[in-house]
Amino acid sequence: MEAKYQTSRNVYGSMAHKLPILIRNAGLVQALAFAQSRDKSEINLFLEHLAITINFTCKAQDFAAKVAELELAEYMYRTQQALDALLWYKRFVQSILDIDPSNAIQ
Helix, strand or coil, rough: HHHHHHHHHHHHHHHHHHHHHHHHHHHHHHHHHHHHHCCCHHHHHHHHHHHHHHCCCCCHHHHHHHHHHHCCHHHHHHHHHHHHHHHHHHHHHHHHCCCCCHCCCC
């Protein structure tokens, strides 16, 4: 049981470290779509947490589609909100979950 819990923490923490980079490189919608395509429960949980944090009420599977429907100004605002929130998530996984970028899983 402990090994599965540690693996779940690593997957969740890894996404917290990688998603900001994906957003900066590809954009918010593309990064969310990529994360959704991984189809792991831990990643879906992370995406749902992020959606709630930036005031979206949707499931992980619908997050990218909802963001894609936004007007440009709102999209840019939500992208900045997501990046700001992800900074907090990154600090959370480093301090509480003890996952740092060098040992995050691929």
